[in-house]
Amino acid sequence: MIVTLRQMQYIVAVAKLGSFSKAADACAADQSTVSHQIKTFEERLGVQVFDRTTLPISITDQGKSIIEQCEKVIAEVEKLVSPYKKGN
Numbered sequence: 001m002i003v004t005l006r007q008m009q010y011i012v013a014v015a016k017l018g019s020f021s022k023a024a025d026a027c028a029a030d031q032s033t034v035s036h037q038i039k040t041f042e043e044r045l046g047v048q049v050f051d052r053t054t055l056p057i058s059i060t061d062q063g064k065s066i067i068e069q070c071e072k073v074i075a076e077v078e079k080l081v082s083p084y085k086k087g088n
Contacts, residue, residue, distance in 0.1 A: 005077060007041040007052045008070035010034045011049055018056050 008069065013023035014029040014034065026065055043060035 002039065002045045002046055003041050004037075005074065007037045008073055010037050011067060012070050012074060014038065014050065014057070015059055017065075020057070 001013050010023060010027060010029070013026050014020055017023050017026060019079075020035050021031045024034045028032065038049065045066075047062045047066065048060050051058045051060055
């Protein structure tokens with residue numbers, strides 16, 4: 001089971017912005033890419049992060065925990081790479 005940092009970034013963006021299309025804009029990606037990547041993440045983990053049957057979309061109970069964990073992973077990766085980013 002492989003999940004990617006990018007998938008986690010998409011999940012966090014959708015959770016924060018409440019929309020796949022807004023998240024796609026914020027991540028400089030196509031909406032279909034964001035949707036597909038999140039679906040792939042969900043399938044690999046066997047969990048549903050977002051309830052897509054509601055408008056606006058809502059976060060499932062399991063999704064809340066996953067989003068928190070994704071935010072932690074993203075923050076740790078940022079700490080890892082920030083000393084090496086160009087311009088620092």
